[in-house]
Amino acid sequence: MTQERLTIAGTERSPEVDFDFASGRFSMRGESYPEDAAAFFGPIFDALRRYLQAPAPDGITLDIEFIYFNSSSAKALMNILEMLEKSAADGTRVEINWHYADDDDTMKEFGEDFSEDLEHVTFNLVSVDG
Amino acid sequence: MNDLFDAEEKALADARRLREHLEEVADPELRRGVGALVKAFERSLREQRRLVRFSDRLQGQLANLNQELQRRRQEAEDALARLEETQETLVQQEKLASLGALVAGVAHEINTPVGIALSCASHLADATERLKDDFASGSLSRSEFSRYLATAEDTSGLILANCDRAAQLIRSFKQVATDRTSSERRQFDLRDYVEEVLFSLAPRLRQLGHQVSIDCPSGLTMDSYPGALAQVLTNLVMNSILHAYDEGQTGQFSITVTQPDADSLRLVFADDGKGIPTEHLPRIFDPFFTTRRGNGGSGLGLHIVYNLVTGPLGGSLGVDSAPGKGSSFTLLLPRVVRERENDTVEAEQEA
Structure with missing residues (x-):
């Protein structure tokens, strides 16, 4: 089954998600502390897993811009990064841009922590005017 | 080194040692399996x-936010307390200002009879002086003497009547002023009292050409706080004067008292002015709500009315108005106000 695009509108407590599988541009933005993190992130894992069986030849760029997230969302994000890292190890070009407000040191440190285990993924910390 | 994950690291070290032992003895599949387990375990520990x-970091952030929230709440509470203090002061000032207006009204009203009495007395003194001179020089004629008697009769009559009038004015003002500045509860005849209060407002009303009609059964006795009632009536009248009419326009005010039952009475104050815009109606009793800010309006007049009616007077009030159709305020008051905690009554009267 081919999938074109996964979009989830953002809410007060869950991020806006836009995975454009055709172009390989992915993004997640906003707050993330959903009532049930497994229920929210499950479909995202599934779609990503299917897509990564045959990723776009130009590779993947994922933009992440979180204002706040809880521990479950952090774990979910690690799972996504792990999937992408595996795919990158197999030769897919993967670039992740971690956006943080330039006055938000905590969010910057989170980005550094997330990049720790990534060897094959290019991980960029991008400061945004706060 | 102190590490919260000591036990996990130790278990991981054991697993790595196990993998090394297996290098020599186990079959390749088992080795691969254990190797993958160790990797997964390493990864899991890192995670x-x-x-x-x-x-920890998220909770730290949350704690900071909580402190900030606490600080802001304190700030908001302090600001509210200051605001309430200021409001109380302003309410007090507004009451004093209306007392000032009352005193000015008294002065104006008493000025007329006292002035007449004074000029009559002076005229009589002059005539008496002339009479004395003529009598001393022996040139006093019969007709002059009879003219003097007529003058003396006229002037003393006028002096008497005007002094009487002044005394009567002072008596009624005294009662209103005493009630206004004290928080005393007493029995009073409602109609007489309403008339006295309106009397004290008469100069202002006359000056603007407004008419007031009072329709109240006689012999209706109230046991309540007359000072609060006087303030309420004054503020209602002043409110209509200020807001209901354009300059030069004259109005008809009415005060109608009826008795729905033996224990309560309904007092309706109405004007025939321009009415209150519908969107203002829900807010007219709010403190500082005014359409005349910077133009003499403090926004406290009707707020004080509301506080006094629902507070010391123990009643309720409502307003009925539509643009172009005048306004009427309906007060439902107990004839005998219920005894409440003494200090509460004092406090609200003072405020």
Whole structure:
């Protein structure tokens, strides 16, 4: 089954998600502390897993811009990064841009922590005017 | 080194040692399996460490936010307390200002009879002086003497009547002023009292050409706080004067008292002015709500009315108005006000 695009509108407590599988541009933005993190992130894992069986030849760029997230969302994000890292190890070009407000040191440190285990993924910390 | 994950690291070291032992004895599949387990375990431990760090940092952020919230709440509470203090002061000032207006009205009203009495007395004194001179020089004629008697009769009559009038004015003002500045509860005849209060407002009303009609059964005795009632009536009248009419326009005010039952009475104050815009109606009793800010309006007049009616007078009030159709305020008051905690009554009267 081919999938074109996964979009989830953002809410007060869950991020806006836009995975454009055709172009390989992915993004997640906003707050993330959903009532049930497994229920929210499950479909995202599934779609990503299917897509990564045959990723776009130009590779993947994922933009992440979180204002706040809880521990479950952090774990979910690690799972996504792990999937992408595996795919990158197999030769897919993967670039992740971690956006943080330039006055938000905590969010910057989170980005550094997330990049720790990534060897094959290019991980960029991008400061945004706060 | 102190490490919260000592036990996990130790278990991991054991697993790595096990993998090394297996290099020599076990079959390749088992070796691969154990190797993958060790890798997964390593990864899981790294994730655990990271998650604990995340969690600590997030909770730290939350704690900071909580402190900030606490601080802002304190600030808001302080600001509210200051605002309430200021409001109380302003309410007090507004009451004093209306007392000032009352005193000015008294002065104006008493000025007329006292002035007449004074000029009559002076005229009589002059005539008496002339009479004395003529009598001393022996040139006093019969007709002059009879003219003097007529003058003396006229002037003393006028002096008497005007002094009487002044005394009567002072008596009624005294009662209103005493009630206004005290928080005393007493029995009073409602109609007489309403007339006295309106009397004190008469100069202002006359000056603007407004008419007031009072329709109240006689012999209706109230046991309540007359000072509060006087303030309420004054503020209602002043409110209509200020807001209901354009300059030069004259109005008809009416005060109608009826008795729905033996224990309560309904007092309706109405004007035939321009009415209150519908969107203002829900807010007219709010403190500082005024359409005349910077133009003499303090926004406290009707707020004080509301406080006094629902407070010391123990009643309720409502307003009925539509643009172009005048306004009427309906007060439902107990004839005998219920005894409440003494200090509460004092406090609200003082405020």
